Amino acid sequence: MTVLITGFEPFADYSINPSYEAVRRLPDQICGATVVKRCLPVVFGKAADSLEREIEKICPDIVICTGLAGGRSAITPESVAVNLMDARIPDNEGQQPRKQKILEDGEKELYASLPISLMLDCLREAGIPAQQSDSAGTFVCNEVFYRLMKMTEGSRILAGFVHIPYITGMGKGKPEMKLEDVIRGLEICVGAAVRSLILKA
Numbered sequence: 001m002t003v004l005i006t007g008f009e010p011f012a013d014y015s016i017n018p019s020y021e022a023v024r025r026l027p028d029q030i031c032g033a034t035v036v037k038r039c040l041p042v043v044f045g046k047a048a049d050s051l052e053r054e055i056e057k058i059c060p061d062i063v064i065c066t067g068l069a070g071g072r073s074a075i076t077p078e079s080v081a082v083n084l085m086d087a088r089i090p091d092n093e094g095q096q097p098r099k100q101k102i103l104e105d106g107e108k109e110l111y112a113s114l115p116i117s118l119m120l121d122c123l124r125e126a127g128i129p130a131q132q133s134d135s136a137g138t139f140v141c142n143e144v145f146y147r148l149m150k151m152t153e154g155s156r157i158l159a160g161f162v163h164i165p166y167i168t169g170m171g172k173g174k175p176e177m178k179l180e181d182v183i184r185g186l187e188i189c190v191g192a193a194v195r196s197l198i199l200k201a
């Protein structure tokens, strides 16, 4: 079994992006599955195009994309992606779409196929703050999430998005989590997805 997990490069004024900092430190095997890690650009269009190419190349059974949601105090698996790009800040190539659809004829919403409740149970059991989120925003993370769900629609691939909080030293008064806890949290999310797929087989 193969899991593709992605984080993002830094964006806005941040010098690091904790999503990729955590992703790149994950073990190469989790619950017997091979873990492939990639870093996506914070650029509308390009991030999802690059994800699509990786999915075609790697043929993963599970895809988990992760990104930073500064200000949140828990690991937050996202339930739903919306067909909307509305950027409050420019992406890393200066694009700033306002009130635009991702796919002209696409559904309004697409739902994650990851086992979110199981992931939340496992995270909480390990003492890691965790909560379902019902909004991945309207920036690059949501676009990647929406296009990921479109790409994997009707397939057996389990896919979805997990937002993570600031890590220690980044929050400037906003909630933070230790990098080790974010890594452990993502490892738990991957493990839960792998086990649920094994149970389905």
Ligand code: PCA
Pocket (backbone or CB within 6 Å): 008, 011, 017, 019, 042, 066, 067, 068, 069, 136, 137, 138, 139, 140, 141, 142
């Ligand atoms: N967070 C941004 C984009 C990249 C990232 O890590 C977002 O939530 O859209």
